[in-house]
């Protein structure tokens with residue numbers, strides 16, 4: 005038993021498997037993207053890394069915007085499909101049955117069926133090698149109000165989000181703790197008053 009060293013590679017998993025929309029409402033496209041994440045809180049910034057040969061690459065470069073649509077268990081089939089078929093051959097909205105809707109702040113459409121749509125404006129394109137990284141500012145976020153509880157809290161845990169890990173899609177497991185729980189003071193259980 006021991007550790008083995010692999011050649012350097014992309015082994016930071018799990019990551020999102022997001023459906024990124026680009027183009028326009030009239031001529032939209034969807035590309036599945038795993039190389040994405042948050043890179044700054046204020047201003048809210050994100051990135052997508054895309055190979056130059058993707059049909060979406062030029063759409064995003066020309067439009068200077070995209071939408072990151074988060075994915076769920078019911079969207080996993082479409083997520084994979086949009087990651088193996090090209091928009092240069094087909095209209096992926098038509099073939100998946102997903103619904104393109106106008107976004108708030110960008111020309112790229114959002115996916116109605118996705119619980120969270122993150123609208124982004126490109127700030128910089130960094131050539132890295134196989135992929136170019138589109139650094140972008142988040143300019144609007146749309147939430148499906150189905151996942152808001154009575155107090156207005158977003159219950160993303162009910163949305164059955166998926167992730168991507170080393171070539172496969174997974175749903176999330178059970179809750180293990182909440183932010184800061186490791187240092188949170190334990191509240192003593194209230195003593196029960198004896199009933200009279």
Ligand SMILES: Cc1cc2nc3c(=O)[nH]c(=O)nc-3n(C[C@H](O)[C@H](O)[C@H](O)COP(=O)(O)O)c2cc1C
Nearest residue numbers: 036037038039054055058059060087088089090091
């Ligand atoms: C799970 C998954 C993740 C992917 N992540 C990326 C990515 O981060 N960057 C990228 O350039 N391509 C990625 N791809 C490949 C593109 O989604 C795929 O080539 C797609 O067909 C391109 O669509 P387009 O030609 O319509 O732009 C991924 C594919 C899958 C299935």
